[in-house]
Amino acid sequence: MAYRSKVTLVYLLGFALDLLNMFVANIAYPDIALELHASVTQLAWISNAYMLGLTLIIPLSVWLAAALGERRLILGSLLLFSCASLCVARAGSIEALIGWRLVQGLGGGLLIPVGQALAYRQFPVAERSRLTAWVMLIALLVPALSPAAGGLIVQVLSWRWIFYVNVPLALLALLLAAVWLKADDPTPERPTLDSRGLLLGAGTLSLLLIALSLLSEAGSRYLGIFGLALSAVGGWLYVRDGWRKAAPILDLQLIKGQWLRVAMLVYLFIPGVFIGTSLIAVLHLRDLGFSAVQTGALMLPWAIGSGLAITLGKRAFQRFGPKPLLIGGMIAQSLGILLLTQIEQPQGPLPILAYALMGLGGSLCSSTAQTLAFLDIHTSRMGHASALWNINRQLSFCLGAALLSSLLGALGPSSSHAFILCFLCAAALTFSPLSAILRLDTAKLLTHITPHPPKEKTA
Template sequence: MSYRYRLATIFLLAFFLDCLNIFMSTMALPAISLEMGLSTNETTWISHAYILGLTLIMPLSLWFGELLGARKLLTLSMALFALASLLSGFSTQFSALVMARLFQGITGGLMIPVGQAIVFAEFPKTERSKISTMIMVIALIAPAFSPSLGGIILDYASWQWIYFSNIPLALITSFLAWAWIKNASFSKQKSIAQKPDWIGLTLISFSLFLLLTALTQYGQAHQNIWLSHLYFGIGILLFVSYYRYSKKQSNVLVDLSLLTNIRLRASIAVYYAVPGIFTGINFLMIFYLQKILGFTATQTGQLMMLYAFGAFITMMVSGYFYNRIGPKYLLFLGVILHSFGIALLYSVDESLTYLLLIPAYLLMGIGGGLAANVAQTNAMIDFQNETLLKSSVLWNINRQITFCVGIAVLTLIFSLYQAFLPLMQAYQVTFITASLLGLLSLFFIQKLPVHTIS
């Protein structure tokens, strides 16, 4: 195996663990809620703590990478990830489990931007679509199969083993990072790690924390609506303060100036329109299918297999067409197909179930797989060396935030419709609204150049 594919293997294993923890751990939440006597709103923080940990540490990952080197950082992060998984499984109190999950997110967040950056640096521009396809295949496999895997673990063991099951793979990844990564892989330009900008770190970290907290509460805890407004307002204020502050600094942690790059900006918009919106749609569909249409959990989970099948097909061919057609037309096609699949959900009722659900999930998978894969490749295609590392941090922070935003925004929209529409209609109109929101990304896509990547 060549060196660059060894690096890709290490990163993909770590990325798989990340996706697994986002999706499989949700299967454990009902059992944890019952055992610890938690409300639904309290239980969601077990998942959100992991995403917050990932998001808040990513701005520091490059500094740690320069300080320790890629080999030590990736080895240590996966070893600590195994420890955090052990602590999560042994937690007997809610607060301890939330802190263990936060720690688990922090250890995973240390590795992802650095791992992706060193892998992309080893692949020339014309071949980055290959590694992007691998990344998106992993991003499909995890949500498609992890609910079933989590269910098996819960049926034959206990919720603790969902966390314990991460330990072997984390330790294997840690060993491979130590054995395969060369010491000079991380930074070819800097021999001395610069101290992080602690003022900027404080501003961006608290901004992200408050905004994610507000979005979560908007969708789940309407009795605290004014507190959510306060969190959101302060979060926006801190974000604006960080933006103004960062423009005066030469060594920023999250370089928002990179958003002037048209490809990165369009790719971020697509990620909100596709993976972000689908995450929210999938969340609502679980309740719609089971509470309104009487589906079982197994039947609901099987629909994700259709989505994964459709996405897998397009991901296998998108790399071929990326260098021939270019990202603009592929993103147009992917977003339109994805939005049309969501729009089909409007007509799904007791009389038209599988007749519409099957093409809807296939179209969402085909369009979503195409758009997400092309966006992943397109986002960092113009960056090299230090800017590639910084763009990796910005891109991965965005990737984590889209999951929270998708669920929070669509849940909030559904709750507003529910106030004056019958329950089934509220769901259906929310689906139509989501499909239209996805089309807003076409405004950013149409600004992309038509020519292909060379």
């Protein structure tokens, strides 16, 4: 097996573990609440703590990779993730479970950006769409299959096995990483740590994630708005402090590159909007008489649409560039969301078509954005680019859910008219990156990704 295939497999195993822990825990909430006497707010923090750990550690991952080496950091993160998963499964109180979920997120947050940077560095520009296709396939399969698998585990065993199952998977990734990954090159000098940037960045991200969770509940909405204002001030201070630093905790100058900037904007809105839409769609469909099984089964047409998008995107990116794929994806997702407003009963093809279109459009945009993001990133800056990309990815999941659930709460969740307005708002938000996409220079991009044959030597 080629070395780049080994690196890719280790990264994809880690990425699958990250997604599994983001999507599978929800299915166990009723059993956790019953056994550990947890409130609804505490249950929400089972996911929030994991997301917080992921997001907080990502800025530090670049410095740690430089100080310790990528191989050692990946091994350490997998070991930390395994130990934290075991402790989560054995937690005797909801407070302990939430605390260990935070530690589990710290382990995953170290693994994902470092593994992604290492994997993308192994592929030349013209072949990075191939790696993206594998990444998106994992991003498709894990969210689609994990709720059903998690429900079966909870029903047959217990909620604790949702977290126990992480341990052998993480140890397998640890073993493969130890055997396959090359030893780190010795560094001549220890990198300096941007302590002020780290404190400002971590503080801003913490405020933002906490504020978004507060926005989702009616009783704490004004406190959430205040938290958003504080996080905006913190973000401004962080950018002002780190924009021209010689060795910042994150290289913000990368955002000046159009391709990474547009890709981050696309990912922030389109997958983020789908996460929020799917959350309120579940509530709407249950009100219309859909059973839990019928609602969960709608992820199957979503998965089929996503799989088609990944296949189309891989081939079409090299030929047509990102612009038609992104525009087509936005149109498809928006149409799917609009179809949700027309559903009146559990029977009929509309729900299936709506989710298939959302899967097709959302995955067409996210897979294209993932490829676009790293096209012009030099290998020496891939760690910083990967960290920025993954922070943006985590925020997109939180932002869409918080925004649309807050809108639904403000309009009144008992009104069918409120759901319709939320869906219309989500369909409009899907087109937020359109002006930035239209400014992409397709000719320049296609020239960049087309491999040039070596010049023949003249006699």
